[in-house]
Amino acid sequence: MNTLKNIDIPNQECDFCKELSEMGLRRISLPFIPASSHQINNVMKALRGRTGKLIDIGSGDGRITLAAARNGFQAYGVELNIWLVLWSRWTAWRSGLHKQAKFFRKDLWKTDLSIYQNVVIFGVESMMKPLEDKLDQEMLPGTHIVACRFPLPSWQPVLVCGEGIDSVWLYVVPQQYLNIDTRS
Template sequence: MFFQVIAAARDGFKSHGIELNSFLVLYSKISARLAGVSSHATFRKQDLWKANLHSYDNVVIFGVTQMMETLGEKMEKELKVGCLVAACRYPVPDWTPTRTIGEGIDTVWLYQMPQSLTPELNKDESVS
């Protein structure tokens, strides 16, 4: 998880990692500091299922097969129109990727949240 957050910070993005394991959160914070990106890369110990994803423009997820369907449903409810999602190692069931990169365990499926999958609140926000 922390590799992608730090890489995004190096590219100038404000990035945020959510992790349930306290040791991995601490390790990630130390890694960001050593990489010189701690002002742009933050990490928080939090249960992904309780996190609100509404404010994110891009999401990178390293999940396991058993969680991807439920996670897809959560993202459909919470992510805004146009949000980019990169699913690493396992695809989101019933979603159509805009692009697939790599193969085997190194496969990444790229998705863009369409308007039809986002909550009514987000549809209203996209109209000015």
């Protein structure tokens, strides 16, 4: 049985991270809001018993990616803000997780998600429908998707963990969500 490892979260109001997010280095206007320890624990609960590759879309300062690495995933974070990517890489190195957690400066809309068995997204409400369309095109049956803060608008979650802003919705990609031509 996969048990959750204690998650050591740096100060939630990390001055360095706050300064990075205020520098306006993002190409799109998604704010960097660090995940709380409750949110991280809810994500890990939703993924309990899972293994494989995990991608954290919009990984910010890397908290989710690092927690996933601590819990046995080969974890990848993609983020547009280069300073947050560098901070995440340094944090992974400092905590000895640099082999299990990798961070890349990459646009989520240009990232192939089909190679991952687990996807985590902390998005804003306005991006959830376009993201749902991308997931519909790229995900394989059985992929676990955890949406944080906002649910996917058309999909039915199999599990909801937490309440309010700490809520996460778990979706398991079934065949009927996929836009795949099954004709031979």
